[in-house]
């Protein structure tokens with residue numbers, strides 16, 4: 155078709171520079187400018203988002219505290235055969251005494267105790283006790299015997315196995331805990347005892363309730379959005395303000411309002427009793443359980459469903475419905491076959507927004523969730539603030555992050571992320 | 578679908594108001610004949626779309642009744658009217674392929690699969706898009722989308738198709754091509770079309786009859802040639818084609834002709850069409866191509882001196898603006914032919930026209 159001679163020729167601009175080169179140069183300048191424009195935001199995100207997340211990811215496996223605080227014991231333990239039935243040798247007991255002595259002087263030994271206590275209850279007190287008494291030890295005949303005298307736990311081979319297992323710079327124990335597993339004394343990995351299994355259940359509950367909340371916001375939000383999108387702009391603008399009104403009050407206030415409404419002595423129960431629907435001594439428990447969490451969170455997250463839905467529906471021309479009707483479809487058929495498919499990007503965007511917000515929600519479940527309505531984030535918060543087991547908190551957080559990413563990828567596979575429309 | 582001469586659509590005393598204050602349609606009476614291509618032409622806001630929406634069933638008539646096939650349809654919902662409709666922005670369903678778009682009206686009518694396939698194929702062939710069945714509307718050009726919209730409105734064999742400025746979004750060349758194609762389809766299928774446009778050339782080339790709308794009233798309903806050559810009133814004369822307008826007072830009048838003293842000076846002999854009576858005001862309407870340059874003395878009833886103000890070369894003719902009878906914007910079209918005299922700017926020439934070519938109409942405003 156085309157003349158081969160002309161296609162071979164290199165195109166040049168007027169001053170003889172090959173067209174591709176000058177095009178590339180122009181593009182590079184453009185790219186540099188756009189980089190400069192995004193630089194402040196990029197720095198901000200780096201500092202406030204990427205760094206903390208990286209820190210969290212590292213913290214979930216970080217175990218430096220043990221080798222750092224047992225500088226003499228840890229290397230020696232590497233040579234000890236923990237699969238046998240023999241306690242470590244005298245040199246290791248000696249090293250441990252010195253490490254504990256040093257740790258007691260710098261008051262860091264308690265941190266080590268706390269760290270190992272997460273693996274096995276009682277470790278903290280073993281270290282505390284030993285640190286107190288080990289000071290007076292002056293060149294004894296047998297360090298092992300002296301230590302056993304201080305605390306007979308030092309004669310338990312499983313404790314030494316534990317210390318050896320956790321003496322590396324990295325640990326998998328936080329992640330194992332986060333999925334309700336543990337390393338058994340014999341080194342195998344197995345499930346935790348029944349009464350200690352909570353996280354898997356909590357992840358499951360978080361997922362299920364988030365899903366339920368997402369579905370509820372779709373059910374409640376779709377009709378509202380449809381109404382808003384079909385009303386004349388003047389009216390719909392007014393109503394949009396009503397939808398946004400909740401944003402003007404603090405989250406805490408809104409959640410507390412739900413407490414006032416839903417509690418045993420609350421407005422709704424009072425009303426039901428007054429009307430005679432329920433007896434005074436059979437007041438409904440609607441708060442500090444899952445109902446409370448679901449109701450309050452559905453309410454709080456509803457705007458995040460309505461807004462993307464509304465903005466997508468606003469772009470669906472009314473002529474689509476008219477066309478469908480003129481082609482012979484009933485109002486219902488036209489709605490189901492034409493309107494709904496065209497609003498799917500809005501449903502997708504709203505659902506993903508609500509779901510991801512719900513899955514990491516903290517304040518509301520904390521306040522109205524009781525014990526049965528708490529989320530995984532409440533447990534993360536507990537480990538960060540209460541038990542100070544930051545490693546486990548970070549592991550739980552990392553798992554949550556992976557879960558969200560996995561769901562996001564799944565969504566992309568099923569619906570397609572290009573289909574997402576936020577405005 | 579008995580062949581008969583009853584009108585397919587009848588508008589009887591239709592009035593329409595959206596807000597209860599302004600009548601958008603004032604007393605519309607119109608019959609649309611079976612197989613006809615009827616165009617509603619008028620300026621923006623004159624109520625053309627409103628009319629179509631009432632036929633399609635998306636807007637209720639405030640007063641009066643619309644009959645389709647002799648049946649009153651005011652209370653029939655849109656989906657039971659069986660009227661095809663082509664929208665200005667096509668309104669193709671973006672989440673469906675072309676074939677699925679075409680299948681939609683057939684599926685909601687529960688037509689069997691084979692029949693569906695056959696009809697879709699036929700419809701796509703009709704608009705020369707047989708290859709494009711599996712594309713999405715977004716993958717088509719504007720003209721192709723337009724054709725799909727036409728095919729979809731026709732695929733279920735409606736008696737009546739409504740088109741609301743279907744070519745409004747297309748560029749000029751494509752527009753002209755589509756005008757031809759739509760006209761062709763109309764002739765082939767014998768379907769009745771009510772077509773809305775505010776492009777007068779489009780209306781003139783396509784229609785059997787044109788209803789000129791203004792201000793919620795049909796100003797004139799006539800075939801294109803009649804509309805152009807014999808406008809009933811000053812609005813139609815002005816709206817359709819180019820037109821010289823001269824205002825004046827009627828001095829003498831009978832049923833056939835009248836003499837009008839033009840405001841700028843000069844007594845013009847004109848054809849009586851729509852005038853009040855002696856002493857009243859009137860608008861004279863004269864097409865630029867009917868003006869004769871340098872006519873022989875005494876050959877025409879109207880001969881005047883004209884001063885050439887401007888010459889615009891337009892290839893096949895020269896548009897000449899002259900001052901005549903005190904009117905500065907009088908336009909004459911001079912054909913660009915060897916025999917035609919060449920005019921010079923700022924010279925004075927004689928021009929003239931026949932009595933029949935100059936129509937005396939209502940004074941308008």
Ligand SMILES: Nc1ncnc2c1ncn2[C@@H]1O[C@H](COP(=O)(O)OP(=O)(O)OP(=O)(O)O)[C@@H](O)[C@H]1O
Pocket residue numbers: 595596601619620621622623624625626627628775
């Ligand atoms: N839904 C509506 N509510 C109120 N007034 C309306 C509505 N639709 C149209 N109108 C008014 O009715 C009048 C006629 O409108 P219509 O759309 O029929 O005009 P049109 O002839 O189709 O004009 P165009 O050529 O611009 O499409 C206009 O004055 C318009 O403002």
Ligand SMILES: [Mg+2]
Pocket residue numbers: 625626627741
């Ligand atoms: Mg219109």
